[in-house]
Amino acid sequence: MLTYKEYRRSVTEIAMQTRDRQTQKPALSLNDAITASQNYLLSLQYPQGYWWAELESNITLTAETVLLHKIWGTDKTRPLHKVEAYLRQQQREQGGWELFYGDGGEISTSVEAYMALRLLGVPQDDPALIRAKDFILSKGGISKTRIFTKFHLALIGCYSWKGIPSIPPWIMLFPNSFPFTIYEMASWARESTVPLIIVFNDKPVFAVDPIFNLDELYAEGIENVKYELPKNNNWGDIFLGLDKVFKFAEQVDLVPFRKKGLQAAERWMLNHQQETGDWGGIMPPMVNSLLAFRVLNYDVNDPSVQRGFEAIDRFSIEENETYRVQACVSPVWDTAWCVRALTNSGLPKDHFSLVKAGKWLLEKQCLEYGDWAVKNKTGKPGGWAFEFTNRFYPDIDDSAVVVMALNGIKLPDEARKQAAINRCVKWIETMQCKEGGWAAFDVDNDQAWLNEVPYGDLKAMIDPNTADVTARVVEMVGSCDLEISSKRLNKALNYLYKEQEKDGSWFGRWGVNYIYGTSGVLSALAVINPEKHQPQIEQGINWLLSCQNKDGGWGETCWSYNDSNLKGKGISTASQTAWALIGLLDAGEALNHFETDSIQRGISYLLNTQTEEGTWEESEFTGTGFPCHFYIRYHFYRHYFPLIALGRYQNLSSEFGIRNSEL
Numbered sequence: 001m002l003t004y005k006e007y008r009r010s011v012t013e014i015a016m017q018t019r020d021r022q023t024q025k026p027a028l029s030l031n032d033a034i035t036a037s038q039n040y041l042l043s044l045q046y047p048q049g050y051w052w053a054e055l056e057s058n059i060t061l062t063a064e065t066v067l068l069h070k071i072w073g074t075d076k077t078r079p080l081h082k083v084e085a086y087l088r089q090q091q092r093e094q095g096g097w098e099l100f101y102g103d104g105g106e107i108s109t110s111v112e113a114y115m116a117l118r119l120l121g122v123p124q125d126d127p128a129l130i131r132a133k134d135f136i137l138s139k140g141g142i143s144k145t146r147i148f149t150k151f152h153l154a155l156i157g158c159y160s161w162k163g164i165p166s167i168p169p170w171i172m173l174f175p176n177s178f179p180f181t182i183y184e185m186a187s188w189a190r191e192s193t194v195p196l197i198i199v200f201n202d203k204p205v206f207a208v209d210p211i212f213n214l215d216e217l218y219a220e221g222i223e224n225v226k227y228e229l230p231k232n233n234n235w236g237d238i239f240l241g242l243d244k245v246f247k248f249a250e251q252v253d254l255v256p257f258r259k260k261g262l263q264a265a266e267r268w269m270l271n272h273q274q275e276t277g278d279w280g281g282i283m284p285p286m287v288n289s290l291l292a293f294r295v296l297n298y299d300v301n302d303p304s305v306q307r308g309f310e311a312i313d314r315f316s317i318e319e320n321e322t323y324r325v326q327a328c329v330s331p332v333w334d335t336a337w338c339v340r341a342l343t344n345s346g347l348p349k350d351h352f353s354l355v356k357a358g359k360w361l362l363e364k365q366c367l368e369y370g371d372w373a374v375k376n377k378t379g380k381p382g383g384w385a386f387e388f389t390n391r392f393y394p395d396i397d398d399s400a401v402v403v404m405a406l407n408g409i410k411l412p413d414e415a416r417k418q419a420a421i422n423r424c425v426k427w428i429e430t431m432q433c434k435e436g437g438w439a440a441f442d443v444d445n446d447q448a449w450l451n452e453v454p455y456g457d458l459k460a461m462i463d464p465n466t467a468d469v470t471a472r473v474v475e476m477v478g479s480c481d482l483e484i485s486s487k488r489l490n491k492a493l494n495y496l497y498k499e500q501e502k503d504g505s506w507f508g509r510w511g512v513n514y515i516y517g518t519s520g521v522l523s524a525l526a527v528i529n530p531e532k533h534q535p536q537i538e539q540g541i542n543w544l545l546s547c548q549n550k551d552g553g554w555g556e557t558c559w560s561y562n563d564s565n566l567k568g569k570g571i572s573t574a575s576q577t578a579w580a581l582i583g584l585l586d587a588g589e590a591l592n593h594f595e596t597d598s599i600q601r602g603i604s605y606l607l608n609t610q611t612e613e614g615t616w617e618e619s620e621f622t623g624t625g626f627p628c629h630f631y632i633r634y635h636f637y638r639h640y641f642p643l644i645a646l647g648r649y650q651n652l653s654s655e656f657g658i659r660n661s662e663l
Contacts, residue, residue, distance in 0.1 A: 034345050036613075042342070051335045056634075059087060071208065078316075088128055097113040101633070102557075147165065147457045169262045188282060204295055283327050289308060336384075345650070403476050447462060506521045512623070512624055519582055534591065547569065549572045606645065
């Protein structure tokens with residue numbers, strides 16, 4: 001990847017060209033900017049009442065979809081020829097494909113794009129592939145890619161299964177009372193791992209058309225490749241020895257309970273397929289489960305197979321020239337935030353658009369027991385999930401945001417609304433982790449040793465409590481005047497104190513990065529006895545002020561996950577500027593003291609960069625899937641977060657007199 005300085009140079013030029021176009025028109029007044037933003041957002045509401053925008057990530061999931069269809073022989077049934085145009089569009093000048101906007105190219109992402117183009121019939125001597133090969137070799141070639149990339153190559157004979165870790169089927173048979181079960185893995189890791197138990201046991205090599213190899217992508221030469229798992233040079237290397245034992249047991253057919261384990265994995269897959277055809281509402285388990293069905297010789301017309309492919313189709317976006325696949329879909333998340341943005345910016349609580357959205361959200365409440373109940377023996381279901389349907393995996397973050405959204409509007413059946421809120425809050429209470437915080441999907445999903453297993457080289461095998469999710473729950477409790485036990489609340493506050501960095505910031509697990517985390521915690525502390533947290537709030541404020549850019553905005557590069565010295569540093573973006581402003585405004589209201597100059601410069605940045613349509617442009621990825629490994633560009637982040645910031649500024653300016661007369 002590029003260095004941070006190179007990234008700044010390459011992205012600044014693009015950003016300045018975009019913002020020059022934006023500032024050719026005079027900035028609207030604050031009132032007019034809010035109205036334009038509201039109208040834009042209202043125009044995008046679906047007739048059913050929800051909002052939903054693209055969730056953009058890197059190209060790997062699209063490449064893996066091509067691989068999946070080739071393996072099943074269903075590639076002619078979808079417009080996969082349009083993937084070639086999409087991949088060519090996404091290739092960068094250096095020859096590679098990026099993990100996130102502006103990184104200059106990443107090796108595993110680039111190898112998967114190269115593989116997909118070859119699967120689509122692009123010859124090795126195509127100029128785009130020549131450039132890609134040079135880039136990949138400069139980064140060390142296939143041998144330096146992640147485990148999942150090597151796994152995908154092994155499926156078509158372009159890498160040896162010798163270099164892929166084993167997953168013993170007998171892990172499916174551990175009772176829930178055992179120290180480790182699959183439920184100690186994060187929900188996303190669990191949903192991905194169970195089908196791979198079947199695939200890794202069989203170690204298939206599928207014949208695809210066209211036939212090719214990728215020998216040209218081995219920097220050391222194909223004859224010199226060492227198909228071995230990389231060492232971490234720490235205690236985790238003990239798993240490399242265990243993997244050799246597992247592989248030997250496979251070779252001599254002495255894997256205990258192999259048949260029962262594989263049968264349990266198949267049953268689990270079938271039981272966890274949603275009525276919408278997907279698994280977990282995310283693409284990796286969908287791809288892996290369909291691969292497992294292929295290994296198990298399911299017919300292509302089998303109902304489970306067909307529903308799985310139809311689910312992938314619903315995650316796909318086809319345009320005139322291109323075809324791409326999203327990692328997930330986010331209608332509940334987008335709808336809840338759109339509702340909050342519109343209410344925060346002054347739309348009447350009983351506006352018909354908000355009523356439609358509120359009714360839709362109520363229908364999406366998860367009222368069935370999911371995987372979370374394996375470790376949570378006392379909670380009753382009542383949360384919300386991220387997607388249209390995901391009955392196994394409601395999450396704390398979505399649930400808290402939905403509660404705040406519903407609390408801010410007025411529905412015809414207020415009693416039903418309040419009962420839904422109360423049920424959700426009770427569920428959230430029972431999901432608190434022993435450390436005092438909340439995780440995304442599970443309780444006490446924190447066995448960190450799992451991140452050291454060779455298969456888990458993305459370091460995302462667990463779902464521990466985090467400051468940003470915990471802050472969302474605390475903000476929900478305080479801003480909605482809800483009741484939870486004082487013991488639980490104090491544990492949560494103490495957890496947030498503990499998680500504050502020495503410089504005053506908080507880490508952001510699900511958004512990039514410290515700006516996201518710090519803003520969220522400030523908003524939480526501001527609504528729960530803020531005078532008790534004044535030192536923590538002031539430190540957070542000072543950190544946000546310290547990283548404001550000269551143009552008045554805020555920005556943070558995804559590389560801050562790799563290097564904490566880059567925290568709070570990056571090209572200004574609309575969403576990150578909004579996060580900083582929201583935190584500063586909420587904290588200022590709590591302490592009755594506003595950093596007026598910084599806030600006004602931030603508001604001016606948003607006003608000056610708003611487009612004629614009433615939204616903002618943002619190419620940067622500001623959402624996080626897995627820190628250091630997977631990032632997301634939520635296409636609505638650049639809209640509803642700035643609207644929240646402008647709305648809160650307008651509300652507070654009249655109350656506290658912080659408004660600049662020029663705005």
